Amino acid sequence: MGPVTSEQTSAAPDQPQVPAVTAASTVRDAPDDPPAGHVVIVGGGPGGYEAALVARRLGARVTVVERAGLGGAAVLTDVVPSKTLIATAEWMTIADRAPELGIRLDALAAVGAGASGAGPGTALRHSIDLRAVNARVKALASAQSDDIRARLAREGVDVVTGTGRLLDPGRVAVTGEDGREHELAADVVLLATGATPRVLPDARPDGERILTWTEMYDLDELPERLVVVGSGVTGAEFAGAYTSLGADVVLVSSRDRVLPGEDADAAELIERIFTQRGMTVMSRSRASAARRTADGVVVTLEDGRTVEGSHVLFAVGSVPTTRGLGLEEAGVRVTPSGHVEVDKVSRTNVRGVYAAGDCTGVLPLASVAATQGRIAMSHALGDAVRPLSLRGISANIFTAPEIATVGLSEARLRETGTHYRTSTLPLSRNPRAKMLGVRDGFVKIFAHAGTGTILGAVVVGPRASESIFPLTLAVTHRLTADQVAEASTVYPSMSGTIAEVARMLHQRAID
């Protein structure tokens, strides 16, 4: 069975989300001779497992080949662990505001709770038991992976443990843990093999002091001085979290500022907050090597300077997991960076072979991987499909405060010469923010200068990941600033600022 070639555009794909995997359903066995053929999916991350569910719903027999664990890097090493760690860090950040809100942690209560050596009147602060934090992180990730495995089993998806390799468009070889190889015949193949941390040749991770983000959850004690190399989203999230947890953090950034790809106002605000919290940010500093010392590490920069720490975390990007996948042999085209080339319905250049997620490099987000996987299966199995659009994709950087974005960035609007208007309000003027002791953050909206249609937005603030949703609706459904301004908001609420910024855009339009 080959893929359908015409693109239909009726049903919209679901909201791009990594699915909840808790819903109960009866076990469905795959039919021996499924009407929609056999789909083999290599990689069980969000790109792969979400596709598997869709393919089963569309009547295919489905086999997922996964070598590490279901849920992929997203669940086992990247999204889930980092956001669970950040949940603890966020609590610490909120606790820092407690005295301002009239909350005291007094010595007596702490002694009762088991703190030792604190006499009455002793000033106390919360501290971190990193072993306990990381045990929670790993247990949560592993439970989520188990949930996904159970959900796939309930839906009748076959899961094979091993490493998959494309032999040709209709055959996948699987090498099991025992080294034995067997073949799976496929009508459709989906490659969803993700990406792995980039490693500098002279800074090989050792799992103890020189680390990638996947190894951070094996630490039992808070690093005394953590050097974080790379100030992209991963570096910024870890540097911010470890500062909140109480570590002394040095962030080595090769660029002029942290988060170089993000809204400039948001990035500047985060950098200011980072330094206010005691983080050392070294800009225009590129690391070239790292080595162990007797009790720590030394990181060497390209200009010869050195930075000492107890540990170093390299967050210098990822490489697609596409080597050894048989792409060349099967004639699948890859980009110079090694990503699988796909179109907007996740097709590669080889008929019947699709790809989704980080191995395609389209937009490395779990939500996008899941959407690409779903689209691939709908297309391959002849269901209605709407090609991937990145227009209404929202994303969030889980720093404190969070940075949430949707739609076009200001840089992109400038690049494309779009005639736009923008308004911004700081959260410090919002009554709810004042009550909560929140000072940092803002709402910024971009609207088309002619039509008033909302083109993009940035929200910086606590739980910005939640507040961005009305603006995602606005961008997705092409609402105007006036339509957003007319909607009622609760008083007092953070979302009041969103409506107020939308009102400001109206005033500007009639200036």
Ligand SMILES: Cc1cc2nc3c(=O)[nH]c(=O)nc-3n(C[C@H](O)[C@H](O)[C@H](O)COP(=O)(O)OP(=O)(O)OC[C@H]3O[C@@H](n4cnc5c(N)ncnc54)[C@H](O)[C@@H]3O)c2cc1C
């Ligand atoms: C630290 C960090 C935090 C992040 N936080 C977020 C976030 O908050 N929100 C968000 O949306 N995104 C986040 N991301 C991005 C997100 O993790 C990825 O976009 C997502 O994991 C991509 O999903 P995927 O299915 O393409 O690949 P993965 O999740 O990487 O899964 C790929 C799977 O394929 C398996 N595999 C690879 N090769 C083979 C083979 N040959 N045979 C068998 N199996 C194979 C791997 O073992 C893996 O399990 C984060 C990334 C990082 C690094």
Ligand SMILES: NC(=O)c1ccc[n+]([C@@H]2O[C@H](COP(=O)([O-])OP(=O)(O)OC[C@H]3O[C@@H](n4cnc5c(N)ncnc54)[C@H](O)[C@@H]3O)[C@@H](O)[C@H]2O)c1
């Ligand atoms: N919250 C989220 O959704 C989330 C979190 C983490 C990652 N992600 C996804 O993963 C993608 C990749 O993010 P990332 O931060 O892992 O990688 P990245 O490639 O975006 O950032 C790596 C940074 O390291 C810098 N760098 C590279 N080599 C260096 C060196 N030798 N010394 C110092 N700096 C160096 C680069 O200039 C870059 O700024 C993001 O675009 C995002 O889509 C998402």
